Amino acid sequence: xxxxxxxxxxxxxxxxxxxxxxxxxxxxxxxxxxxxxxxxxxxxxxxxxxxxxxxxxxxxxxxxxxxxxxxxxxxxxxxxxxxxxxxxxxxxxxxxxxxxxxxxxxxxxxxxxxxxxxxxxxxxxxxxxxxxxxxxxxxxxxxxxxxxxxxxxxxxxxxxxxxxxxxxxxxxxxxxxxxxxxxxxxxxxxxxxxxxxxxxxxxxxxxxxxxxxxxxxxxxxxxxxxxxxxxxxxxxxxxxxxxxxxxxxxxxxxxxxxxxxxxxxxxxxxxxxxxxxxxxxxxxxxxxxxxxxxxxxxxxxxxxxxxxxxxxxxxxxxxxxxxxxxxxxxxxxxxxxxxxxxxxxxxxxxxxxxxxxxxx
Amino acid sequence: xxxxxxxxxxxxxxxxxxxxxxxxxxxxxxxxxxxxxxxxxxxxxxxxxxxxxxxxxxxxxxxxxxxxxxxxxxxxxxxxxxxxxxxxxxxxxxxxxxxxxxxxxxxxxxxxxxxxxxxxxxxxxxxxxxxxxxxxxxxxxxxxxxxxxxxxxxxxxxxxxxxxxxxxxxxxxxxxxxxxxxxxxxxxxxxxxxxxxxxxxxxxxxxxxxxxxxxx
Numbered sequence: 001x002x003x004x005x006x007x008x009x010x011x012x013x014x015x016x017x018x019x020x021x022x023x024x025x026x027x028x029x030x031x032x033x034x035x036x037x038x039x040x041x042x043x044x045x046x047x048x049x050x051x052x053x054x055x056x057x058x059x060x061x062x063x064x065x066x067x068x069x070x071x072x073x074x075x076x077x078x079x080x081x082x083x084x085x086x087x088x089x090x091x092x093x094x095x096x097x098x099x100x101x102x103x104x105x106x107x108x109x110x111x112x113x114x115x116x117x118x119x120x121x122x123x124x125x126x127x128x129x130x131x132x133x134x135x136x137x138x139x140x141x142x143x144x145x146x147x148x149x150x151x152x153x154x155x156x157x158x159x160x161x162x163x164x165x166x167x168x169x170x171x172x173x174x175x176x177x178x179x180x181x182x183x184x185x186x187x188x189x190x191x192x193x194x195x196x197x198x199x200x201x202x203x204x205x206x207x208x209x210x211x212x213x214x215x216x217x218x219x220x221x222x223x224x225x226x227x228x229x230x231x232x233x234x235x236x237x238x239x240x241x242x243x244x245x246x247x248x249x250x251x252x253x254x255x256x257x258x259x260x261x262x263x264x265x266x267x268x269x270x271x272x273x274x275x276x277x278x279x280x281x282x283x284x285x286x287x288x289x290x291x292x293x294x295x296x297x298x299x300x301x302x303x304x305x306x307x308x309x310x311x312x313x314x315x316x317x318x319x320x321x322x323x324x325x326x327x328x329x330x331x332x333x334x335x336x337x338x339x340x341x342x343x344x345x346x347x348x349x350x351x352x353x354x355x356x357x358x359x360x
Numbered sequence: 361x362x363x364x365x366x367x368x369x370x371x372x373x374x375x376x377x378x379x380x381x382x383x384x385x386x387x388x389x390x391x392x393x394x395x396x397x398x399x400x401x402x403x404x405x406x407x408x409x410x411x412x413x414x415x416x417x418x419x420x421x422x423x424x425x426x427x428x429x430x431x432x433x434x435x436x437x438x439x440x441x442x443x444x445x446x447x448x449x450x451x452x453x454x455x456x457x458x459x460x461x462x463x464x465x466x467x468x469x470x471x472x473x474x475x476x477x478x479x480x481x482x483x484x485x486x487x488x489x490x491x492x493x494x495x496x497x498x499x500x501x502x503x504x505x506x507x508x509x510x511x512x513x514x515x516x517x518x519x520x521x522x523x524x525x526x527x528x529x530x531x532x533x534x535x536x537x538x539x540x541x542x543x544x545x546x547x548x549x550x551x552x553x554x555x556x557x558x559x560x561x562x563x564x565x566x567x568x569x570x571x572x573x574x575x576x
Binding site: 060061064065073075077080082084086099100101104105107108109116118120123125127129131181183192195197206208236266267271273274276282284286289290291293295312314315316317319330332333334 | 535542551
């Protein structure tokens with residue numbers, strides 16, 4: 001399957017033109033949803049004190065994780081632009097989400113609670129992952145006082161976008177270990193209508209612009225069914241969940257000896273990935289905005305034959321894999337390649353489990 | 361100038377020349393005036409292209425490179441006052457300026473090329489303070505200052521990242537697993553990028569033997 005890669009500038013302009021002519025439809029009843037944070041009604045807006053940029057980020061994250069929404073957006077990266085649709089629903093505390101590539105591969109990602117399914121029609125494969133139930137509510141990186149040491153977070157103005165009043169918030173990295181963001185956050189709903197990912201020099205490396213966005217009160221279950229026919233597809237499922245705590249006391253644990261400034265371990269877990277029978281140690285490091293996952297696998301024959309170091313890019317995110325003491329270490333995160341490379345090469349087995357690390 | 365050399369220069373400017381060849385060519389650049397002039401033309405063209413793209417040379421980097429040039433007799437001596445007599449503006453002065461810029465660019469490219477593979481080592485050298493909660497070490501507070509960011513670490517530009525055009529199933533697993541721990545915006549970006557990454561060619565990846573597979 002091949003796709004044309006037209007001139008990025010022209011397409012970006014076209015994308016923005018679409019965005020400007022598109023409407024953000026909001027269900028009136030939806031504004032009154034209990035899950036929506038403050039300042040969602042005109043009356044509240046008049047009396048609400050001005051929010052700090054960090055509070056806008058908090059509101060945005062809250063809106064993205066608690067609201068119902070159905071939107072179409074353009075995703076631009078590396079000179080290529082593609083349209084996607086995202087549908088997100090929170091119903092009785094259960095999160096459902098569907099992300100569909102509207103052109104190109106036709107891939108779909110569907111989440112229903114702790115069940116994640118990735119439909120890859122170009123591979124005729126479906127990946128199905130069952131997360132531990134508690135992880136379906138796992139917290140994302142939270143901006144705190146320490147975050148300000150590594151990012152300059154500020155509001156740079158207000159702008160009309162899609163005929164909506166938006167607050168333009170910039171999250172600028174103070175060094176080159178991480179990326180930054182420019183966010184156009186809807187003043188009423190706190191939904192980000194446009195986001196840009198930028199490197200430490202402010203250069204845009206990825207952009208998402210909503211062309212349409214609706215916030216319905218209800219979204220039917222049918223909206224979370226895949227469009228792709230899976231007839232004849234391979235289904236790769238997670239095996240039996242690995243015990244979260246080993247039967248015998250652990251004599252060593254994987255940890256990063258050194259980290260880029262501001263990064264700290266937030267989660268340590270063991271899981272089985274689709275298509276594998278081996279449990280994988282999963283460590284998560286975050287600086288409050290970016291996060292990096294490190295996966296540690298016991299070296300198999302396939303791993304042994306693979307090159308010792310490999311790198312990959314998924315959009316602006318980076319992945320780096322290496323072999324340490326007979327284990328394959330892979331770091332993945334929305335950070336520059338050198339950052340995941342550094343973290344991966346610093347992961348070693350240590351004799352003692354450090355105190356204070358959350359266990360899942 | 362032969363075609364091969366010209367091709368090497370072009371490749372070097374595009375950051376496509378292998379490091380070993382790059383080093384040899386750089387040595388030759390330092391003593392071959394004709395080659396240096398040729399490089400100057402590439403640099404001017406490159407600057408125009410960069411300007412069109414809205415990309416600027418990192419100012420601290422340019423400053424560093426200039427400093428290196430001034431301290432480097434082979435490249436810097438002829439670029440100073442002696443090479444530019446005060447005889448008023450001449451038509452060729454922009455060319456000389458271009459050559460000077462070329463010298464800067466030459467050093468900057470070499471500097472970047474030399475720096476990229478060792479970026480991890482450079483970082484390692486700066487990481488010395490024990491960490492508190494995670495048992496890891498972090499960079500000293502002084503290293504966080506923005507002024508020091510160009511010292512030894514350069515973010516690889518996106519196009520230079522060796523991309524796996526066809527994400528492997530394994531990578532897909534990692535991406536999906538990681539996405540659960542990303543911020544909502546980063547998560548959406550990551551999954552979107554995965555959704556839109558280049559589709560696999562038919563038969564590009566065969567399933568591993570030990571894979572658990574079942575028909576629905």
